[in-house]
Amino acid sequence: MAKVAVVEGDGIGHEVVPVAREILAAVRPDFEFFDVEVGYGLWERTGSACGEETIADLQSADAILFGAVTTPPDPGYRSVLLQIRHALDLYANVRPIQGEGVDIVIVRENTEGLYSGIEWTEPDRACTVRVVSRRGSERIARYACTLAGSRRHLTIGNKANVLKSDCLFVEVCTAEAARMGVPCRARYIDALCLDLLMHPDLYDVVVTTNMFGDILSDAAAYLVGGLGLLPSANIGKRAALFEPVHGSAPDIAGQNIANPVAAIRSAAMLLSHLGDPASAAAVEEAVHRVLRAGIRTRDLGGVAGTREFGAAVLREVGQR
Amino acid sequence: MAKVAVVEGDGIGHEVVPVAREILAAVRPDFEFFDVEVGYGLWERTGSACGEETIADLQSADAILFGAVTTPPDPGYRSVLLQIRHALDLYANVRPIQGEGVDIVIVRENTEGLYSGIEWTEPDRACTVRVVSRRGSERIARYACTLAGSRRHLTIGNKANVLKSDCLFVEVCTAEAARMGVPCRARYIDALCLDLLMHPDLYDVVVTTNMFGDILSDAAAYLVGGLGLLPSANIGKRAALFEPVHGSAPDIAGQNIANPVAAIRSAAMLLSHLGDPASAAAVEEAVHRVLRAGIRTRDLGGVAGTREFGAAVLREVGQR
Ligand SMILES: CC(C)[C@H](C(=O)O)[C@@H](O)C(=O)O
Ligand SMILES: CC(C)[C@H](C(=O)O)[C@@H](O)C(=O)O
Secondary structure, eight states, X not given: OOEEEEEEESTTHHHHHHHHHHHHXXXXXXXXXEEOOOSHHHHXXXXXXXXXXXXXXHHTSSEEEEEEOOXXXXXXXXXXXXXXXXXXXXXXXXXXXXXXXXXXXXXXXXXXXXXXXXXXXXXXXXXXXXXXXXXXXXXXXXXXXXXXXXXXXXXXXXXXXXXXXXXXXXXXXXXXXXXXXXXXXEEEHHHHHHHHHHOXXXXXXXXXXXXXXXXHHHHXXXXXXXXXXXXXXXXXXXXXXXXXXXXOOGGGTTSSOSOOHHHHHHHHHHHHHTTOHHHHHHHHHHHHHHHHTTOOBGGGTOOBOHHHHHHHHHHHHHTO | OOEEEEEEESTTXXXXXXXXXXXXXXXXXXXXXXXXXXXXXXXXXHSOSSXXXXXXXXXXXXXXXXXXXXXXXXXXXXXXXXXXXXHTTOOEEEEEEEETTEEEEEEEEOSSBTTSOOEEEETTEEEEEEEEEHHHHHHHHHHHHHHHHTSSOEEEEEOTTTOHHHHHXXXXXXXXXXXXXXXXXXXXXXXXXXXXXXXXXXXXXEEEXXXXXXXXXXXXXXXXXXXTTOEEEEEOSSOEEEEESSOOOGGGTTSSOOOOHHHHHHHHHHHHXXXXXXXXHHHHHHHHHHHHTTOOOGGGTOOOOHHXXXXXXXXXXXXX
């Protein structure tokens, strides 16, 4: 019996996560859910957006359903999301981008690169070390190659023409792809950003380092009209966290108008991860059917509220 | 009387640069041109793609008209372009992106950031230091604010939510904008990449650090159908180099089919830089008129050769 930690976070997290959770509970009545509080609200009350216990709680879960957090206006503040990714060693950030003529999965290394946290400031300059380790590259390469092995091929996003640290990354990914028999090619990240927009059909699985993946996945979201509907997974050896790509959107919070599709799709990724691809597919299909039936939230030109949209998906899921 | 160094480089550089040079010579018969060899061809003959003398020659010019270079298949090789940018301290990389509903100029810091060259490899990892200096940020901020002052406003592309080095960058750019009375806002580079694609009308001058600028300018090129027609400038305190954004395209070289528009537009930027905006505008307009008359190279669906297109622009320029 799987234990699922539920982190609503802030803003519209309080609206879209309950919807996704209810759908999860419907398809898997055996799942055990427990709530974990992190984010701005917690920070306001306690001065910390994510404590030691929080991490321990999250570690005890088989999977985490995560909403979104608002960044407090505190210069010393470190993103809760980065803290959690780091503490749980969630090394693979997986972002499927699917739509008309687009079926791409961006696999972003999620623990090192420019997110190393190795930084210092001198009187007249500030430095950050971009770290690419063999071990870090190997495990993300293996993750990406396993995925690409059941799909079509792999593209390695890099800037090895400028960064020695990327020569190692390309070398490791290329070797891993060869070992696993996955067709692969390397592309410079600048040219890749453009080419992926111009010819999305040429891309399938793309693996890249942390910051390049951060930028590339936002740019690629253009192909499907923005971040609004995109789910994501943050995968570790033991822990795994699933979150919509969108943020906490404080401007529209509390009005029952947020679109829960990305959160619901993240729940579908959670189901797949826990070994239940059939339920994942059922949830994905239910979302499709509801959208096709013209039931949509305001951002997609509809009139359905967050809860009403969720109820419609729940009905479809119940009818399978 | 201005001295202009002409660097054809490799591949289609040998075709598009002569066309741009001829147009320059037509509008400014007083310019003195001299050729400088760099690139793959030179590397094949001498083992070096860019020597000490080459740099001295380039330094003696008032402006450099540059084509494109092919990277030799040599792992120890350092990009000629990076060598020149570094040696001549060409700190501002300026990329105008103009088209239907799009009028953006990306101003990229061109000497530091992840291009610091401070790198090392350990047995199991490779590191690159991202350096953001106060002086480096100040001069690029000043350049961008001067440009934005005669246009509309400034956006500062950064990732200060993750990188301490970008807190300095944002701080310096914001202060400079305030000092110069330029409206400005900071945007995270990932969100900026997407928003610039979705709402190009909201952007005017964008200033950012080296690698972010490298990626952002390629992504933004999507708005105008790719890199094919885009010019660029690399500006230093004394030296200035103008180059098409496209590469040397060895696959189509030597066939008189390359599109010289980006090189001609780079020549127009050179004219502006040397204090002759009237001639720059005349060249730009001549290109527009020729394209509107349906004279186009193959990449734009036409049948004109590189030389024929150039001759047509030359005729238009002559008739002003
Ligand atoms: C909020 C921010 C720290 C985060 C990142 O940079 O990874 C976000 O952009 C993301 O992609 O999840
Ligand atoms: C060729 C390469 C080193 C260069 C860069 O990274 O700056 C290119 O991408 C550019 O944008 O001029």
